[in-house]
Amino acid sequence: TVTDFKLRDISYEQKSAKCHELQVPGLPGSSLEFSFDEEREGQKWWTVLSSSLREARKDVPNHGNGGAKPPVLDRPAMPPNKNSYRSLSAEAPEMPIDLCTKEELGLRLSRAIECGDQELAAQFAAALAKQKVSLQIQLKPSCYPKTEIW
Known part of the structure; x- marks a missing residue:
């Protein structure tokens, strides 16, 4: 059916x-x-x-x-x-973006990147930039290539 x-x-x-x-x-x-x-x-x-x-x-x-x-x-x-x-x-x-804490915005940005959602990631990145938050983005160890890149 x-x-x-x-x-x-x-x-x-x-x-x-x-x-x-x-x-x-x-x-x-x-x-x-x-x-x-x-x-x-x-x-x-x-x-x-x-x-x-x-x-x-x-x-x-x-x-x-x-x-x-x-x-x-x-x-x-x-x-x-x-x-x-x-x-x-x-x-x-x-929660609306303008009410989120810096930590919450950082987590949401991370999740949007993880899910491949560029539009949502851009919104969270812009909200963090408005608050002048500095970020460090680092790949998970599992994302690195298994062999050296030449």
Whole structure:
């Protein structure tokens, strides 16, 4: 049976670097679990889906919800280890950029870069620049090439 769902209603969760889950809220038994052979492949899926969900939710018309803004993607703090997860849920709105602390903006910038979201990364970088925050960006050791570059 083929069933159609609105993209903005989909919930996508990264359970680990290699295990992701897709759900339709309010529909029992609707979850699909994806297992990836490589972390990089999982990251690519995360980037595509998070960008698509963000765009779908951005285009939600404001009538019918009292003029409130559409829900924003939830991006919990950077996972401290590979067993943590990131979630794209429609239920948890983010704090407006102008109310964020420097630390929160730094974390959000880091997450936007990690997810490959250039537009969001630029917004957070601009907010940090307005506060004249100096940053040091360093790659994770796993991002460095395994052999020397000549």
